[in-house]
Amino acid sequence: MKVGETSSFHHPSNQNYNTMNFNTKVIHGGQHHESATGSVNVPVFLTSTFAQKSPGVHSGYEYSRAANPTRQALEDSLASIENGARGLAFGSGLAAIDCVLKLLNPGDEVVAVDDLYGGTYRMFTRLFEKYQLKFTFVNFDDASKITDVITDKTKLIWVETPTNPLMKLVDIKAVVEIAKGKDILVAVDNTFATPYLQRPIDLGADIVMHSATKYLGGHSDVIAGALIAKDAELGEKLHFIQFASGGILGPHDSYLVLRGIKTLALRVQRHSENGMAVAKYLESHPAVAQVIYPGLESHPQYELAKSQMKDFGGMVSFTFKSGKKEDAIKFLEKVRVFTLAESLGGVESLANHPALMTHASIPAEKRAELGITDDLVRLSVGIEDAVDLIADLEKAFS
Numbered sequence: 001m002k003v004g005e006t007s008s009f010h011h012p013s014n015q016n017y018n019t020m021n022f023n024t025k026v027i028h029g030g031q032h033h034e035s036a037t038g039s040v041n042v043p044v045f046l047t048s049t050f051a052q053k054s055p056g057v058h059s060g061y062e063y064s065r066a067a068n069p070t071r072q073a074l075e076d077s078l079a080s081i082e083n084g085a086r087g088l089a090f091g092s093g094l095a096a097i098d099c100v101l102k103l104l105n106p107g108d109e110v111v112a113v114d115d116l117y118g119g120t121y122r123m124f125t126r127l128f129e130k131y132q133l134k135f136t137f138v139n140f141d142d143a144s145k146i147t148d149v150i151t152d153k154t155k156l157i158w159v160e161t162p163t164n165p166l167m168k169l170v171d172i173k174a175v176v177e178i179a180k181g182k183d184i185l186v187a188v189d190n191t192f193a194t195p196y197l198q199r200p201i202d203l204g205a206d207i208v209m210h211s212a213t214k215y216l217g218g219h220s221d222v223i224a225g226a227l228i229a230k231d232a233e234l235g236e237k238l239h240f241i242q243f244a245s246g247g248i249l250g251p252h253d254s255y256l257v258l259r260g261i262k263t264l265a266l267r268v269q270r271h272s273e274n275g276m277a278v279a280k281y282l283e284s285h286p287a288v289a290q291v292i293y294p295g296l297e298s299h300p301q302y303e304l305a306k307s308q309m310k311d312f313g314g315m316v317s318f319t320f321k322s323g324k325k326e327d328a329i330k331f332l333e334k335v336r337v338f339t340l341a342e343s344l345g346g347v348e349s350l351a352n353h354p355a356l357m358t359h360a361s362i363p364a365e366k367r368a369e370l371g372i373t374d375d376l377v378r379l380s381v382g383i384e385d386a387v388d389l390i391a392d393l394e395k396a397f398s
Helices: 022-028 069-081 093-101 118-131 143-149 172-179 232-245 251-261 264-283 302-308 325-334 364-370 386-397
Strands: 086-090 109-113 134-138 154-160 185-189 207-211 225-229 288-292 315-320 350-352 377-380
Touching (some): 086 232, 154 172, 264 288, 264 315
Antiparallel strands (some): 288 315
16 A cells, blocks of 8 residues: 555445534544455454455555554544544554654754653653754743743744643643644644543644553553544645554554544543542542542633533542651552552543652652642542442552
8 A cells, every 4th residue: 555545445325424523533433344245343354464366456454564454444544533634543642742752853852841751851862862853842821931932943832731740731722823834733632631521633633643551442452542633635644644654553553542442432521420429539639639520610620611612531649748758658558449540531440640650750850840740640530330449549558
């Protein structure tokens, strides 16, 4: 298959899936039954190469690095649920970010939100700075701060919203307005919100990124990444980089993510319900100093959350009144229904200490500057019964 080509294998001709509502898109968007057997689920095409009838004459697939029918089905689904023109599936979320940065040239500048996932910060500063890319990290709470650092060399604005782990929100429309007419791409890490809660392309963003390991896969059984491009031309550029660099997702993992997407709406609705219940419980606990959850009126960007998101998700962070790291560690050692582990977005609830785990790659002084304190705990609230989750937290505080 030539770079940029797509097979007719996964493109139904009798239904416009763009008109469907989200809960239908996660199941049917960009999909159709396999033509040879009528299989309802896309088969896992465990093949590296495809037979050709004559040199260059084939069924739409040549080599699985360029395209694989199982991965294509996932990529079509990704494009559908994010309302984009092209979806791409990668071996990890970081592989997807790596692909975006390879759109740039030495000397280009990137403006990024300051409260970033630790792996993203590490990639920016320890890998790509040495290739003469300049990264400026800014608090996006005030849009004027973005304008102040943009130069004629700025080519990308990198957004996370909500951010990891401080649950800050970024006004996507405001960022898009700042970039308008300046030859600057706006890319949004939509991992925490998922397209069920927030669709950045609808708000004007050029690229959406997901760690599909998290909510899209949803079952803590796969490592994957995703990009969705707003228009076909940008999608083709990204696909060429993916093809040339090789950071693709394998067919079996593609199948797992595609299967996860089919229950995304149901799961994220439950994550959101449980997230709110846990946040309200924590807010009333005498040992807790601050609860950071976009759905609480105490969140400084609560109004933005209501306007930009459908609901508020399952990610909750909090600190202790004591301010002691030891209290956070003691708490995390005592949880039982919550599992002490890195990652997030699975059906099971997870608890994490950002300073020692997911954000350890960020220098201590930078963490302190951002507010990632040693007593900060991040919870990924799963889809268990909320009563059991709260009981588990109560025991961990005791």
